[in-house]
Amino acid sequence: MHALPEFTEDQSQINRDLVQLLAARIEQQGPMRFSEYMHRCLYEPGLGYYVNGLSKIGVDGDFITAPEMSGDFARCVANQCQEVLALSGGDILEFGGGTGRLAIDVLQALELAGALPDRYFLLDVSGDLQHAQQQLIAAELPVHLADRVQWVGNFVQDFSGVVLANELFDAFPVDQFTVQEGVAHVRSVDWNGSEFVYSSAADANVAAYVSAVEKNISQRLPDGYVSEFCSVLHPWWQSLSDSLICGAVLVCDYGCDRASYYTHARSSGTLRCFFRHGVHDNALICQGIQDITADVDFTALAEAATSCGFDLEGYNTLAQFMLSLGALDRHNDAVQKMDEVDRYKATGKLKQLLLPEEMGERFMVAGFSKNIVPALRGFSTGDLSRLL
Numbered sequence: 604m605h606a607l608p609e610f611t612e613d614q615s616q617i618n619r620d621l622v623q624l625l626a627a628r629i630e631q632q633g634p635m636r637f638s639e640y641m642h643r644c645l646y647e648p649g650l651g652y653y654v655n656g657l658s659k660i661g662v663d664g665d666f667i668t669a670p671e672m673s674g675d676f677a678r679c680v681a682n683q684c685q686e687v688l689a690l691s692g693g694d695i696l697e698f699g700g701g702t703g704r705l706a707i708d709v710l711q712a713l714e715l716a717g718a719l720p721d722r723y724f725l726l727d728v729s730g731d732l733q734h735a736q737q738q739l740i741a742a743e744l745p746v747h748l749a750d751r752v753q754w755v756g757n758f759v760q761d762f763s764g765v766v767l768a769n770e771l772f773d774a775f776p777v778d779q780f781t782v783q784e785g786v787a788h789v790r791s792v793d794w795n796g797s798e799f800v801y802s803s804a805a806d807a808n809v810a811a812y813v814s815a816v817e818k819n820i821s822q823r824l825p826d827g828y829v830s831e832f833c834s835v836l837h838p839w840w841q842s843l844s845d846s847l848i849c850g851a852v853l854v855c856d857y858g859c860d861r862a863s864y865y866t867h868a869r870s871s872g873t874l875r876c877f878f879r880h881g882v883h884d885n886a887l888i889c890q891g892i893q894d895i896t897a898d899v900d901f902t903a904l905a906e907a908a909t910s911c912g913f914d915l916e917g918y919n920t921l922a923q924f925m926l927s928l929g930a931l932d933r934h935n936d937a938v939q940k941m942d943e944v945d946r947y948k949a950t951g952k953l954k955q956l957l958l959p960e961e962m963g964e965r966f967m968v969a970g971f972s973k974n975i976v977p978a979l980r981g982f983s984t985g986d987l988s989r990l991l
């Protein structure tokens with residue numbers, strides 16, 4: 604790992620306070636399961652990464668996402684929304700809206716297409732990001748579009764329409780396990796008086812989960828293998844199912860199918876930490892000031908969704924999804940009036956979204972439906988659902 608950039612005063616203060624709090628909790632109650640540690644590092648009120656008021660997303664933050672990269676992503680998503688809304692009617696509900704960029708660009712694209720929904724709901728657990736969304740939307744959207752945006756604190760009851768989740772699930776806390784003498788043990792975080800260290804213990808539920816994974820991929824995981832799984836997918840999909848009358852859900856995130864997720868080559872898991880656009884895998888440092896994230900096991904995601912009453916409509920790479928939705932033509936229309944330099948820069952950003960080694964194949968898109976039968980155009984030129 605390269606040396607990390609110096610912390611600012613604010614970052615140092617937040618990190619010190621959170622370390623103190625986590626260490627005290629461990630001293631009182633013993634090692635903390637990794638999922639709880641990750642949850643607290645990200646969401647501890649006032650101190651967690653997503654709720655402490657420091658910049659996170661974009662050039663001044665720690666990482667950049669597809670909607671922040673360029674409007675190309677939103678234009679394709681809008682096109683897919685338009686197709687679904689024509690079938691289901693209703694509105695758009697975006698989970699984890701980040702800076703609000705996707706909401707802005709989708710609403711503008713839908714207005715151009717004459718297909719605006721009445722409401723665009725935003726639901727974010729981060730009060731900071733909700734505030735950032737409100738500011739950006741007020742600054743960039745004309746009043747007649749901004750008025751359609753509503754912030755909600757919970758799943759919208761009796762919702763119909765399109766649900767969007769871009770890089771939502773990679774921010775869900777994961778449990779970690781390590782295989783010892785053929786059995787998966789749960790990993791926890793301990794405090795040795797001066798730093799956080801990992802500990803592990805036998806856990807029947809974790810062992811059963813990993814055994815089921817091994818059966819599913821027809822492979823035993825070797826001793827020393829470390830990886831993650833997310834145990835809060837099912838409750839999330841159940842809450843969505845309980846509140847959704849009909850519509851489609853589009854999930855975009857980095858991740859892969861289960862067999863690729865738990866391949867022997869990934870023997871130290873998928874956990875990554877982002878700090879000032881640098882990436883490393885040490886979650887036991889920089890508490891509160893670095894993002895902690897894990898790849899999405901899209902098989903687990905699809906299992907959770909289908910067990911809660913959703914149908915899987917398609918699964919493909921971000922690049923194929925966008926190309927199926929006319930990314931190139933849309934891009935050409937959007938850059939038509941730009942001068943040569945801006946056009947060159949805009950095309951560079953589209954390349955980052957589409958090229959396999961950039962985001963094009965590291966990000967996957969899955970589409971689900973409930974009580975409608977959409978033939979989602981985003982999966983019309985290819986569908987890898989059978990991998991899940």
Ligand SMILES: C[S@@+](CC[C@H](N)C(=O)[O-])C[C@H]1O[C@@H](n2cnc3c(N)ncnc32)[C@H](O)[C@@H]1O
Pocket residue numbers: 653660668669670671698699700701702726727728729732768769770771774775
């Ligand atoms: C990695 S950021 C992605 C932001 C944005 N979607 C983008 O692509 O730029 C994760 C977002 O999900 C939000 N989030 C995390 N867990 C959530 C949950 N359970 N419900 C709603 N939002 C959540 C975070 O606050 C943050 O806005």
